Amino acid sequence: MDFLLALSRPPLVLGVDPRPELHGPEPLSHLRRYALEVFEALAPKLAAVKFQLAFFEALGPEGFGLLCELASAARVMGLPVIFDGKRGDIGSTAEAYARAYLLRFPGSALTVNPYLGLDTLTPFFQAARESQGAVFVLVKTSNPGSGFLQDLLVEGRPLYLRLVEALARKGEGYREGEWSRVGMVVGATYPEVVLTVREKAPHAPFLLPGVGAQGGRPLKGPGLLNTASRALFYPGGRPDLEGALQAAEDFHRALVE
Numbered sequence: 309m310d311f312l313l314a315l316s317r318p319p320l321v322l323g324v325d326p327r328p329e330l331h332g333p334e335p336l337s338h339l340r341r342y343a344l345e346v347f348e349a350l351a352p353k354l355a356a357v358k359f360q361l362a363f364f365e366a367l368g369p370e371g372f373g374l375l376c377e378l379a380s381a382a383r384v385m386g387l388p389v390i391f392d393g394k395r396g397d398i399g400s401t402a403e404a405y406a407r408a409y410l411l412r413f414p415g416s417a418l419t420v421n422p423y424l425g426l427d428t429l430t431p432f433f434q435a436a437r438e439s440q441g442a443v444f445v446l447v448k449t450s451n452p453g454s455g456f457l458q459d460l461l462v463e464g465r466p467l468y469l470r471l472v473e474a475l476a477r478k479g480e481g482y483r484e485g486e487w488s489r490v491g492m493v494v495g496a497t498y499p500e501v502v503l504t505v506r507e508k509a510p511h512a513p514f515l516l517p518g519v520g521a522q523g524g525r526p527l528k529g530p531g532l533l534n535t536a537s538r539a540l541f542y543p544g545g546r547p548d549l550e551g552a553l554q555a556a557e558d559f560h561r562a563l564v565e
């Protein structure tokens with residue numbers, strides 16, 4: 309499956325940030341069952357499933373096993389997968405991260421951190437092209453303090469915008485039809501920034517985290533993948549299949565009507 313197919317699906321991404329303490333006496337088996345039920349029930353309303361690697365890593369080796377199992381199950385259900393790991397390192401290590409999440413899981417996407425420089429992102433972009441995947445580069449993150457570095461003025465323009473311009477240029481080399489395999493993360497908590505970034509990067513898929521629990525509202529537009537984790541996976545703060553379906557229907561209505 310080519311990740312870019314996610315852009316022709318409904319524009320909502322289910323975030324999976326598992327909290328075993330909410331899953332009773334046998335947390336991992338309950339979590340596995342619950343996640344599979346949620347994937348199946350919500351699949352027709354989703355562009356993709358985003359797995360937050362930190363929450364799986366925090367569960368130790370069993371957590372990594374569960375991540376692989378759930379990622380495979382999502383793909384079998386026809387759902388593209390995003391690994392939210394915000395990886396980034398010198399080139400040789402970036403290559404290893406790219407092998408781990410893009411080449412071993414063809415057709416998936418990975419979030420990456422640009423702080424080390426654009427040269428360190430090339431292994432991710434090349435792996436995404438080879439595996440029909442995608443890369444989402446952190447540009448303007450959803451957190452309240454993101455401006456501390458990202459909004460710094462550099463030669464009169466915010467740093468995030470300079471990054472966007474450079475990525476948009478680079479992304480042209482990884483474009484297939486309308487969309488590039490070089491995507492960007494822009495917080496749904498900054499809707500005005502989403503518009504500014506879109507003007508500079510018309511062919512980049514955008515991952516918009518922060519919908520729901522962080523106060524961001526769903527945003528409509530081509531190539532915008534609205535992402536909610538707690539609000540969809542744990543509506544009301546706990547596992548609730550009916551509630552998850554209702555929340556997905558509400559977001560879906562806001563996005564497609």
Ligand SMILES: O=c1ccn([C@@H]2O[C@H](COP(=O)(O)O)[C@@H](O)[C@H]2O)c(=O)[nH]1
Pocket residue numbers: 323325360392448449450451493494495517518519520521522535536537538539
């Ligand atoms: O700018 C960013 C980048 C990534 N995230 C991740 O998205 C989810 C958000 O969870 P919610 O429960 O929907 O708030 C989480 O995995 C973050 O690590 C982000 O929030 N902002």
